[in-house]
Amino acid sequence: MNAQYVVTPEGEVTDGYEKVRIVPFGEYVPLRGLLEALGAPLDDVPSDAVPGRDPAVIELPDGTPLGVMISWEVFFGDRGRAAADGEILINPTNGASYTGTILQTQQVASSRLRAVETGRWVVQVSPTGFSAFVTSDGDVLQRTGVSERRVITAEVPRRAGTTWYTWLGDAPWIVLVLAVLALAVVADRRSRGGRSHLEHEGDRAVVDDLDPHLGTESAGGDGRTRVT
Numbered sequence: 001m002n003a004q005y006v007v008t009p010e011g012e013v014t015d016g017y018e019k020v021r022i023v024p025f026g027e028y029v030p031l032r033g034l035l036e037a038l039g040a041p042l043d044d045v046p047s048d049a050v051p052g053r054d055p056a057v058i059e060l061p062d063g064t065p066l067g068v069m070i071s072w073e074v075f076f077g078d079r080g081r082a083a084a085d086g087e088i089l090i091n092p093t094n095g096a097s098y099t100g101t102i103l104q105t106q107q108v109a110s111s112r113l114r115a116v117e118t119g120r121w122v123v124q125v126s127p128t129g130f131s132a133f134v135t136s137d138g139d140v141l142q143r144t145g146v147s148e149r150r151v152i153t154a155e156v157p158r159r160a161g162t163t164w165y166t167w168l169g170d171a172p173w174i175v176l177v178l179a180v181l182a183l184a185v186v187a188d189r190r191s192r193g194g195r196s197h198l199e200h201e202g203d204r205a206v207v208d209d210l211d212p213h214l215g216t217e218s219a220g221g222d223g224r225t226r227v228t
């Protein structure tokens with residue numbers, strides 16, 4: 001699923017959004033020329049999809065803005081931020097390429113993260129995976145089974161404005177991770193610089209009592225003798 005459109009009862013297309021974050025090796029092949037030269041089997045992805053553009057918002061005929069995260073875009077916080085200009089987030093998706101429920105369960109979990117981060121309800125809609133309503137607190141309501149033919153309805157509140165995450169994004173966490181790594185490097189260097197003279201001797205044996213049959217060499221005036 002690569003696009004989402006608004007279609008009126010009269011059949012008029014009034015707005016649309018195309019997926020920005022496309023799937024590597026599913027919708028396009030990174031380094032295609034190199035892989036083809038190496039003989040990689042790329043028949044299942046004969047051509048590369050073209051990414052769409054932001055804003056990730058479509059407008060209903062009554063003026064309600066909906067933030068859109070198509071399919072696996074819901075796994076990425078930056079796509080949730082891009083969609084947060086909408087008052088409700090929607091995640092149209094199709095899980096037919098995956099067996100079992102592991103990926104679909106992870107997708108619902110990602111919808112919960114995006115809901116909490118943006119402070120908006122997420123409506124996940126899938127003909128072959130899980131469909132669900134997710135509140136702005138991350139609670140999952142009325143989740144269907146995989147490929148279950150069922151109509152679910154709920155009153156979904158609209159919300160405008162920003163949250164701390166939609167305002168700041170991932171930058172504070174990236175800075176925090178880099179700061180922790182820098183502190184770890186500094187601490188390691190200080191630890192190495194503060195080792196005793198004995199540790200700096202490395203693997204050379206230092207003893208106090210020697211067998212008289214072994215050759216010896218004076219180690220200086222510190223009272224130690226080194227085996228040679």
